[in-house]
Amino acid sequence: xxxxxxxxxxxxxxxxxxxxxxxxxxxxxxxxxxxxxxxxxxxxxxxxxxxxxxxxxxxxxxxxxxxxxxxxxxxxxxxxxxxxxxxxxxxxxxxxxxxxxxxxxxxxxxxxxxxxxxxxxxxxxxxxxxxxxxxxxxxxxxxxxxxxxxxxxxxxxxxxxxxxxxxxxxxxxxxxxxxxxxxxxxxxxxxxxxxxxxxxxxxxxxxxxxxxxx
Amino acid sequence: xxxxxxxxxxxxxxxxxxxxxxxxxxxxxxxxxxxxxxxxxxxxxxxxxxxxxxxxxxxxxxxxxxxxxxxxxxxxxxxxxxxxxxxxxxxxxxxxxxxxxxxxxxxxxxxxxxxxxxxxxxxxxxxxxxxxxxxxxxxxxxxxxxxxxxxxxxxxxxxxxxxxxxxxxxxxxxxxxxxxxxxxxxxxxxxxxxxxxxxxxxxxxxxxxxxxxx
DNA sequence: TTGCCTATTCAACAAGTGTTGAATATAGTG
DNA sequence: CACTATATTCAACACTTGTTGAATAGGCAA
Numbered sequence: 001x002x003x004x005x006x007x008x009x010x011x012x013x014x015x016x017x018x019x020x021x022x023x024x025x026x027x028x029x030x031x032x033x034x035x036x037x038x039x040x041x042x043x044x045x046x047x048x049x050x051x052x053x054x055x056x057x058x059x060x061x062x063x064x065x066x067x068x069x070x071x072x073x074x075x076x077x078x079x080x081x082x083x084x085x086x087x088x089x090x091x092x093x094x095x096x097x098x099x100x101x102x103x104x105x106x107x108x109x110x111x112x113x114x115x116x117x118x119x120x121x122x123x124x125x126x127x128x129x130x131x132x133x134x135x136x137x138x139x140x141x142x143x144x145x146x147x148x149x150x151x152x153x154x155x156x157x158x159x160x161x162x163x164x165x166x167x168x169x170x171x172x173x174x175x176x177x178x179x180x181x182x183x184x185x186x187x188x189x190x191x192x193x194x195x196x197x198x199x200x201x202x203x204x205x206x207x208x209x210x211x212x213x214x
Numbered sequence: 215x216x217x218x219x220x221x222x223x224x225x226x227x228x229x230x231x232x233x234x235x236x237x238x239x240x241x242x243x244x245x246x247x248x249x250x251x252x253x254x255x256x257x258x259x260x261x262x263x264x265x266x267x268x269x270x271x272x273x274x275x276x277x278x279x280x281x282x283x284x285x286x287x288x289x290x291x292x293x294x295x296x297x298x299x300x301x302x303x304x305x306x307x308x309x310x311x312x313x314x315x316x317x318x319x320x321x322x323x324x325x326x327x328x329x330x331x332x333x334x335x336x337x338x339x340x341x342x343x344x345x346x347x348x349x350x351x352x353x354x355x356x357x358x359x360x361x362x363x364x365x366x367x368x369x370x371x372x373x374x375x376x377x378x379x380x381x382x383x384x385x386x387x388x389x390x391x392x393x394x395x396x397x398x399x400x401x402x403x404x405x406x407x408x409x410x411x412x413x414x415x416x417x418x419x420x421x422x423x424x425x426x427x428x
Numbered sequence: 429t430t431g432c433c434t435a436t437t438c439a440a441c442a443a444g445t446g447t448t449g450a451a452t453a454t455a456g457t458g
Numbered sequence: 459c460a461c462t463a464t465a466t467t468c469a470a471c472a473c474t475t476g477t478t479g480a481a482t483a484g485g486c487a488a
Contacts, residue, residue, distance in 0.1 A: 049435080124392065210421070
């Protein structure tokens with residue numbers, strides 16, 4: 001995200017090409033919906049090379065997920081900690097939570113957009129959620145919820161958790177880019193329009209949080 | 215839902231046992247994460263029987279999805295149409311949209327809970343969303359959005375669509391029952407607690423809709 | 429040159445996949 | 459009983475899966 005976009009790397013680093021291809025395919029078809037051979041074909045490398053670099057298929061999946069998770073998680077932590085002063089508003093906290101994803105999408109690197117879809121896949125999967133989300137993101141969510149507790153000192157913890165859950169769901173469906181909002185709105189809204197999605201999401205969620213937690 | 219729960223059907227109707235087993239496995243592992251042999255084993259029938267009754271694997275998937283989709287869609291339509299009078303409040307409209315899912319969960323039949331997770335899988339999947347959701351549910355969503363337009367005559371259509379999108383995401387993550395809210399809240403909240411999830415969701419979404427669309 | 433390490437390809441394995449046709453059981457009808 | 463249609467099982471097929479060990483290429487140091 002801070003680095004330059006590494007697009008059009010078709011002639012260099014095969015190792016990263018494997019990661020990029022796996023990322024794109026896993027994001028769209030899920031773990032079981034993708035074969036190593038499909039990944040290798042898209043990356044234009046031999047089938048055995050993925051195994052050489054990353055080991056088993058499951059290890060490759062972890063490698064794909066971890067590559068950008070660290071960056072994303074760090075960004076969230078920075079933004080939340082930066083405004084750790086007790087002057088923070090609800091809108092600021094929500095924005096700090098969403099901003100890294102918005103920035104990831106705005107990068108020229110198309111890999112980031114694929115990664116966000118992969119993140120949505122992991123978030124909504126009953127089997128992957130525990131395994132993958134606890135590695136990096138759960139810690140940041142705890143920080144986010146702590147900030148919410150400061151803002152709503154009188155709210156029960158349960159309500160805050162459920163409110164976060166709703167926001168997390170809205171976020172996940174946005175990241176997934178299923179194309180449903182395009183279809184239902186007859187093309188007037190677009191799944192790929194993250195700017196609008198995030199812009200509207202902040203006041204939407206802020207009002208909802210206040211209603212339930214205040 | 216209106217019929218009696220058909221639990222403990224282990225000694226009868228093998229055809230329905232296949233559907234039930236496929237439903238449970240597809241919901242948890244997705245389409246590609248499940249083999250016909252796993253389904254047959256769980257249903258305690260021969261591998262070839264699934265093919266005999268439902269044809270190809272993809273046809274079985276459709277059969278599983280369609281079985282309860284019709285009921286769910288009809289319920290939504292009834293509830294929305296019943297209060298078609300211009301006296302309906304925002305809360306009533308949202309409740310009419312969520313109620314069928316709440317009722318499905320409250321049934322004794324554990325198959326319904328599996329089905330809701332399957333629905334979440336389809337809703338969040340980039341590949342399945344278009345194929346499956348357009349068959350039954352898109353029509354009801356259009357009705358739901360029409361009701362929202364009546365309530366917010368001055369709101370732009372885009373905003374209404376995005377608000378629906380957020381709610382749909384929150385709903386999908388709830389249906390998915392990933393166990394994440396359990397983990398983050400240290401067990402204080404539970405993914406299976408649909409009652410609380412729906413109860414809080416109505417005021418949450420109502421306030422959010424008003425903020426953005428009013 | 430030789431030697432060595434890493435990267436990459438090739439060919440192949442054993443296991444598992446969806447699917448199918450024939451064989452067998454079951455139940456209902458005359 | 460026999461006849462028939464449906465339901466179920468059995469065995470096997472052709473194909474794909476992840477994975478691996480041996481073979482090859484390329485770069486770099488001595």
